[in-house]
Amino acid sequence: MIYPQNFEQKIGFDSIRHLLKGKCLSTLGEERVDEMAFSEKYEEINERLEQVMEFIRIIQEEDEFPDQYFFDVRPSLKRIRIEGMYLDEQELFDLRRSLETIRDIVRFLTRTTEDEEMEESTSPYPALKRLAGDIIVFPQLITRINNILDKFGKIKDNASSELLRIRRELTSTTGSISRSLNAILRNAQSEGYVDKDVTPTMRDGRLVIPVAPGLKRKIKGIVHDESSTGKTVFIEPAEVVEANNRIRELEGEERREIIRILTDFSITVRPQVPAILQSYEFLAEIDFIRAKAQFAIQTNAIKPSLENKQVLDWRTAIHPLLQLSLAKHNKKVVPLDIELNYKQRILIISGPNAGGKSVCLKTVGLLQYMVQCGMPVPMHERSHIGIFSNIFIDIGDEQSIEDDLSTYSSHLTNMKIMMKSCNERSLILIDEFGGGTEPQIGGAIAEAVLKRFNEKGTFGVITTHYQNLKHFAEDHEGVVNGAMLYDRHLMQALFQLQIGNPGSSFAVEIARKIGLPEEVIEEASEIVGSEYINADKYLQDIVRDKRYWETKRQNIRKREKQMEETISKYETEIQELEKSRKEILRKAKEDAERLLQESNARIENTIRTIKEAQAEKEKTRLARQELSDFKETIEDIEKADKEDKIARKMEKLREKQERKKDKKNKEYSQAATTTQPNMPKVQPIEVGTSVKLKGQSSIGEVLEINGKNATVMFGMIKTTVKIDRLERSNISPSAAQKSTAKSTFVSSETQDRVYEKKLNFKQDIDVRGMRGDEAIQAVTYFIDDAILLGMSRVRILHGTGTGILRTLIRNYLSTVSGIAHYQDEHVQFGGAGITVVDLE
Known part of the structure; x- marks a missing residue:
């Protein structure tokens, strides 16, 4: 019970209703705003709030929610309940677009996602899914309308064979009139009856020629109109009168045929009007929920913790x-x-x-x-x-x-x-x-x-x-x-x-x-009296003191919270530092142990290398000195009794080893040059040499060498690179270019064909009305193309009928290796009349 009757006006809820109406997409939602009422049922209130909160997430997180066409065609549907009434073109166009919107919304809300924790498919919007659960979406009706209307909402030429014949004759007759008028106009212009810049125009639906009043008798025909100034009359030449009459007749036939098509469609729709109206109630509810969600976003509103008690x-x-x-x-x-x-x-x-x-x-x-x-x-x-x-x-x-x-x-x-x-x-x-x-x-x-x-x-x-x-x-x-x-x-x-x-x-x-x-x-x-004044003053002092101490208490709580956060932060950082320190020390110990285990092997390898290279006594002495230093370092590590000393020793050891390694490589390189003079030399890179970048396959030709840099032509590109990044190639650039061009030509052509086919490929095929062998052949080509283009899911519309066509198609699908699964479409989207095929 709400008391008094103007309760909403007193608290300002009438203004809320007005704002909500402004956020609705159609009169569907506006009616729902007017019908919005106070409820005391916990489950009903909770469900409404959940719906709005889910829609807030849709608005904030989703980009593909279908909210383009919220048309209220309920008055038109109620009108065609009467025999002989029909939907006109615009009403039919609005019906198609709004039915498509209902279908797309139902698909959007009933989709599921994989929940890894629950190991099952769940809906991201369960409350809205429950709302959409029993809504019928009429896919066959949409297909029927698509056969009548084009994408702009106009009746198609092939909506019926009779309409196609009429429009073809209209086009032909109009063309012949235009040719005749142009011939008459050119003749009149050459005779000087008509100005050179005059063109045929339309008056009362008939093609006519503008002529000056004084020359109107020069052209035989019927005067249909004159300009507001009286300086021009519009004559229909006698030669095209019959053709214009025929156009009028054809236009009348066209209108009658269109009315017949729309009437037949309305007869088909009439039994389904109650179910369609129910779907529009769902569309109205979605518009209403969307408006509440938009208002909630505007006011930063949320769903508080709702309890089924008074609090x-x-x-x-x-x-x-x-x-x-x-x-x-x-x-x-x-x-x-x-x-x-x-x-x-x-x-x-x-x-x-x-x-x-x-x-x-x-x-x-x-x-x-x-x-x-x-x-x-x-x-x-x-x-x-x-x-x-x-x-x-x-x-x-x-x-x-x-x-x-x-x-x-x-x-x-x-x-x-x-x-x-x-x-x-x-x-x-x-x-x-x-x-x-x-x-x-x-x-x-x-x-x-x-x-x-x-x-x-x-x-x-x-x-x-x-x-x-x-x-x-x-x-x-x-x-x-x-x-x-x-x-x-x-x-x-x-x-x-x-x-x-x-x-x-x-x-x-x-x-x-x-x-x-x-x-x-x-x-x-x-x-x-002073008692009242003092009492009031004391009351003010109490309030003042309470505010003061409340502020103090809040500041203390704030400081305590900041202190707790700081302490927690420092404790975490100390734990991380201790963990890092232990990890560094552990690695240092492992490195030390590894070096100790490898020391003997390194000594033996060094001696063997010296012997094989036949180095001089001085180089042998240097190598032995290096090993002696290494041994002393290892012994120092063993004697270290503190963890931080181990880390420092290891760091110094790494730096020393790097320096020794560079020096040793240089000395061994000199020794190898001295002791092995007969080794074949690498041929230098010169101008005209075929080369390629190390690790790459592109072949180029050296055009110029400037110090350590070389200018190389790779195909049509000239670039400068370091010589040490190049290596000689046994293949000339021209031969490599021919080979590449040949293979690229075939690949590019194939790629273009596949790309063009993918652009024009449609994921649905309609084989209703075909014979069995025709349907199997069409489905074969369709599935082959789908597998070639990498499609994941396609749909085959074969209708229900006797089920023979469905059985033949499924028998064929079971033999195709590239198909992972096939099944009936969801009952809301066509059921057994459509087979959904999932490809591997």
Whole structure:
């Protein structure tokens, strides 16, 4: 139950509806926005919210969702239920595109992905998949429309054999008229009856010649029209009158044939209209969900934790309309934190006027209502939101001249209905509770009503200035005080709700800020008494001190969190450093052990190398000295008793070994040159030499040598490279070029053919109506092409009929080695009338 009737207007939900309509793609979704209603069913609300949240992910993450053609053709479909009525071309075009959109949406939402953890196929959008589960998509109907309309929505010439004949005769007759007119026009121009730049034109659907009025008798024919100035008349020559008449007849025949085609189609569609209308209800729902998702993205709304009980535990909740309004002025809304549970069900909010009490009240009402209408709301994801069966609101001036009700009488009427109808599953929202009459009796009645609300276990948010209601909240369980904070020094509202203490009205401070005479303020203070003034002052001090210590506490928590994060960071870094240190030391030890094990083998290899190279005594001495140094280094490593010394020794050893290796290679190279003078020399690279880059196959010719660089011609490219990167080749560049060109020519031609075939290849083939041998031959060529072009999936449309064609095709498919699997299409997309083939 929602009370009163203008509840949506009071909380601003009518504006939400207006914004949602602006985000719909068609009247389909707009109707759904009008039909959107409050629900108290947990499963229904949760499912609606899940649908919207999944669509938010589609908008943010998917690029291929089909939302192009949301056309409402329901009025046209309902019209053709009457015998003799038919869909015109535009309606048929809209029907085709919207049916294709429904089909594509169903395919998109029912697709599955492999879940590695669950080891099964799952849908990325389960709630939307459930919505699309039973929707029929009419593939045969789309195919039938495609046989009638071209891609631009016009009737095809071959929509029927009769239409094809008519249009061919129309084209032929029009061509003959054009030729005759041009001949007559050229003759008239040569005689001077008509200007040289005149061309035939169309008047009343007939081709005519523009002629000056004074020369109209020079051309035999019928005058059809004249220009607005009277300086030109339009004559249909007698020679083309009959042909023009024939064109009129053919155009009439064309219109009648088109109407016949559309009527026949409408007769076919008429039995399916109820099912088609059901599919459009699905399209309307998708448009509606999409609009809610777009609005949620605009307002940063989420789905809070929904609970099937009565609770409000909101963090940083924001009024969406206020958010959008302030954003235009680059301002931000102060978020609302509020908590209502079974221990504190009713919140009494007090504070100064214009401090945000009414905004707080409307925010609670609007967000709760939005959630129970299936809309995400702008608040923190840690928020919890419950479900209420009834929401009552009493806000604003309800004075009624017609019913002879004053403002206070109207408020009392609302209180009477609330007390009668509310229960533990109700949420009441009352602004300026008890206002509109004499304060003492008004406050007393308000306290008595509040007591009834509390006894019934009702949840609520109530704003007031009455002191007795603040005291009631302090003394009774289930009711809690709250204050809208106010900066006493800056004399401005902070628009922040603080639960736990009542708020001051700051009446004296505001009066002093406005400039009311001080003696007036003092006299007013004396009237109410020092006790009231002091109590109000103490209340302000309490609120001020609470804000101060709350700020301190938050700062301490923030510092503690930063400290914990810093400590955690340093501990992690220390662990990583220790791990790295141990790894480095482990590798150093392994290297040392390996060097120790290989030392003897290296000594023996060095001696054998010296003997084989027949080196001089000096070189032998140097080699032995090197081995001696190596041995001393190894012994130092063995004696090292600390891990860091091992690492340093190993690093020095590596550097020393590199230097020794370079020196040894140089000496051995000199020794080899001295002791082996008879070894064949490598032929140098000269101008004209055939060469190739080391490790490459391209052959080039040296054009010029400049020091260590050579200029080489590789085919048509001249480049400069280092000589040491080149090696001689036994093949000349011309021979290599011919060989390459020959092989490339064949490959390029084949590649072009395959590419062209792949561009024109269609993954569906229609063999309905063919004889068995014709169908098998067509399918054979089709499957061969699909395998050649690397297709993963194709579809064969053979129809159901007697099933003979389906059996023949599947018998053939079972013999093809390149086919991994084949099966019936999904029942929504054609069922047994289509075979889906998966290729290896």
